[in-house]
Structures are given as structure tokens and as C-alpha cells.
Amino acid sequence: MAFLSSTAAQADSLKVSGTGSSIGPIKIVSAAFLETAPGIEIEVIEPAMGSGGSIKGVIGGFLDISLSARPLKDKEQAEGLTAEKIATTPFIIATAKANTGATGFSLKELAEIYTGKITTWPDGSRLRLILRPSKDSDTASLRKMSPDMAGAMTVAVAMKGIDFPATDQDAAEMIARVPGAMGSSSLALIISENRPLKPLAIDGIVPSVETMRKGAYPFAKPLYVVTGPKPSEATRRFIAFLTSERGWEILSSAGYGPPMP
Secondary structure, three states: OEEEEOOOOOOEEEEEEEOHHHHHHHHHHHHHHHOOOOOEEEEEOOOOOHHHHHHHHHHOOOOOEEEEOOOOOHHHHOOOOEEEEEEEEEEEEEEEOOOOOOOEEOHHHHHHHHHOOOOEOOOOOEOEEEOOOOOOHHHHHHHHOOHHHHHHHHHHOOOOOOEOOOOHHHHHHHHHHOOOEEEEEEHHHHHHOOOOEEEOEEOOEOOOHHHHHOOOOOOEEEEEEEEOOOOOHHHHHHHHHHOOHHHHHHHHHOOOEOOOO
16 A cells, blocks of 8 residues: 655545556656645555456545546446546556567467467467456456457466466566466556566557557557545545646656547
8 A cells, every 4th residue: 555645734635546557657646746735645555456346445435536447337327436538558468578589479379378279489488378357357358359369268267277366466476477477467557667577569569559549559458537426625636637737747658648439
């Protein structure tokens, strides 16, 4: 848990959490915001509560802001929540930087990796797949990559002996630590947390904000700001800063691009 505060003796407080890819950037934004906002304290709750968990936190009154990688469901909207899409980061397949021979795969090859048909890297070394829980937003994003990937993920989540780290940070740590590992992540996470990972090209296109923005790299992870029906003044001020020119400078330097359709 990161606890940030201004120097004021008595402060309004905010609690924030969300999808793991947002935690690094939001810490940087929070520190910059507090320089302009005496009288406010911010807690960034860690480990990351995830999109669904943090939305439940807003509904229950534990959190003021959820940073979600998905839009609200109908039942969440019925609770009076609102969501604004403010940014997008490339959704990537990553491996360790130390895995120097790995550069990328075709989408067809990627589906064969997730079904277990391909089990080695091009140099013949073992490829170790790091998966996420079946209901995680990363798993949903993998399914959406192609019809073949949708079927491959059904096979993958049923495999035995596969690691299922609970959070984005746990997954990134395992991808970096386990020899030959590969798994899903986001450009924002590896940049903002300085992870020793690299994104793999898919169908010859290297993930970047620029290739995503141009539509050459089509796989993206959105960032929604979710609040309750009666956000506090401190919440409104923080969101105004987050979506300001200064907030956008921070997000863009951390691997986020503009909201995509």
C-alpha cells in the first residue's frame, strides 16, 4: 500500500486501486497532484484489487476511485457508478529481456502456444506459459485477439501444471523470473514499474503507443476512471488533475496513449 499526503495537518483522504497496469502510473500522478493540492491524502491500495475488485470497492464505499480495464456492467451502472475512458495502453505478450532470441510470433503461432501445440522457443529452449485466472481481464483480452485465440484460451485455462498468478504484478514478476516464461501484460506496467520485460511482436508488429494509435497494432487495454454516485470534492479534483495536460503528460510517459474506440 502506498500512502501519499500533503503537508497539511488535517487532510481529506482518497483511496484508489484498480487494474494492476494502472498502479505504477497512478502513483506518479498522485505524487504530482499532491504538489498542487494541500490538504489531501491519497492511499493507492496494493496489491492491486483488479478491475472487478476495485469496482466492488467503490460500490461498498471502501474506495473513492477504481481504475478499471473494462467498462461497467449493467448491474454496476445500476449502483449509480459512472465510468470515463481516459487512456489506452498496448496489451502485450511479454518475455524477459534476457530472452534475447525471442522477438515475436504470428497470431496463428500464438494460438498454437496457448493450446500446447508449440512448447519451445525458436532456439529449441522450453517455453513456459504464464496464464491468468479465467475471469481476469487479461484472459478476456486474450480471447478477443482472434477466433483461434478464443478457442485456445478455453484449452489453456483447463491445462494442468500452469501457473495462474493473481495480479498483474505477480504475473510480471514470474515472467521475468522463470526461465523461458511468456505471458500477457501491458506496456504501461513494464514502463512505469521498470520491469525487465520486453513486448513481443505479433504478426511482425512491435507493440508501442505509436503502432497502437495508428491501428497497426490492434491489441489494447483501456483505462476507465470509475466513481460512485456522489464523488467527494477531493475525488473530483484528483480526476480533473488526472485528465489535465499535466496528468496526460505523466500517463503518456508511462506507456499510455489516447482512448481508442
